[in-house]
Amino acid sequence: MGGGANGGPSRIVKPISVVAAVVVAILVVASFAFLHHDVASQEQSLLQSDDTQLSLVLDEAVSGLGTSLTSLGEVMAITHDSPSLFASASKSIVASAGTSIALAKSTSGRYMVVLAAGPNFTVGQPLSAPLASAATTAGSKLSSSHVFSIGARRYLGLLVTSSPGTAVVQLSPITPSTPSTFNSGPYSQLNFSLYASATATPSQLVLSTVGLRQLPGPTAHTLASVGSDKWLTVVSAKSSLVGGATTGAPWIVLAAGLLIAVLIGATSEILARRRDYAEAIAAERTVELQTAQAALIRRERLSAVGEMATVIGHELRNPLGAAINLLFLARNRLGDHDDPELDGYLDRLERETNRAASLCEDLTAYMREREAVLLPVELGVVVAEVLESTPPPPRVNVQLGNLDVELQADRAQLVQMLTNLIANAFQAMPEGGTLRVYAKEKEEVFAIAVQDSGSGIDPAVTDRLVEPFFTTKAVGTGLGLAIVKRFVDAHNGTISIENAPTGGAIFTIYLPRGNSEATP
């Protein structure tokens, strides 16, 4: 059976496969988006929680510093601003490089430095504007100034008013451009920025783990109270807070899901193609069955026709034989006479009777169930014999190829086959032409070709030519080629009918060289 299955499966991917893959892919992407969003929410929630805790820590630190500054103010009030006590009490504070501390008192609306330690305050000088401004709003709790510059350095002031009109001010240098290290402890996994303002104003940056850069990734913001001011803490995670597996889960879902989508598409494609293939095979088998059934019906019909033909052919032989005999007796009785018209009638009667006898011969020959008796036959001798009994009509040349070969065949059937083919060839050339008979010995078959130079065969009827009673000739029984086919079949051979490139038809019979099966 042809592997084609009617043109073979299409190379184009089936729409159903594409739809299946796309639907699964859409579901996968939706799942990914949902999971990814969920993980991001969890991450943000953890970050926010950490930031809140950090701001609480900051609150505590601020509160502690506030208490120590307030204590210093109160000690100074009790000791009437003892310079020696101030110096010893503030020693630990100014030990930190660049940090200064001062006690300032409000005199006619201006805060003047009364006691000072560290590099940035001088006794008797007024507080600088940012600190003075902060002092006017400060209370008993620690409050702060804005970040401001003195020379090239940046400073932050922290202050309390220990009693009305008296402020304790600590001025600390800050270096926000230098990343703070924050590598141990519970918040080491965080990046952190602290602003001395309620918004992330770069000029108010107090400290940051990443210097002046913006914190990378998602951030959480919390406001912490420093006296009446609000400070902003901003955190972001150095690495995922929910854990690598959780962060990776949506991506794993996406990759695995897309792979599954592709597999589903491929499986669907394979199933669709297999179904198509099976359907094509089923269709092919159906056609084969229908063809076989049609052939069977035709064979049965032909068989019935053939049997009837045999009976008719046989039954006609006796009356025809009697008629031929009677014609002979009539001529014999007439003896010598001079009646050309009567002779003409008798000649025609004889021709017509012989033609009827020949038809009977064809009819019975066609249905003759006889096995081929294979014996060595000299082809050249058989062809010469046929041409002698069926001589070429006028204006027909005969060209014989090399026929000096011996083959295994049923001699009588071979004679009949060649007679029929050669007689057909002659009839195909009513205006004259060339008959060629030649043989070809091949590995497994022996080919005998009979070629005429007539008008050729209509390709539409080629297949029907070997059917009994099919004829394209005005006069003919339609049995000649049917008999050839039958005898070729008896030899387990084949017949081919084709038009020659140079015009005319070629009838070739192929007889198997081994031919042992047909040998009785």
Next chain:
Amino acid sequence: MSTDVKILVLVADDNEGIRDTTAAILRAVGYTVTEAPDGQVALEEIAKVTYDVVLLDVQMPVQDGISVVEALMAESPPPVIMMVSAYDFDADTRAHLNRRVFKYLKKPVPPNELIEAVGLAAAY
């Protein structure tokens, strides 16, 4: 052919049209012809008279041509037997009857062929 030496020919055929026209042709050329409508009559005739040539149709009622030949197998010639049939003779039949049958003729037998064949058989 000499008229004083009678050559006896038996024509056995169940078809009257064939039988009597065949006999008429052979009589016209000088043979002495007897007719038989079936195989049994043919055998009775052969038992009575020694025929030179017997023409036997294969398909006949009562007893067919082949069984007539089989019955004559043991007898040494004459007569010379010729088989006539509307059907082909298959190879087995030919091989079986070969020793006893001089020639096989196919119906319808052209009169000239018939005369020639009987002439050869008579001279055999």
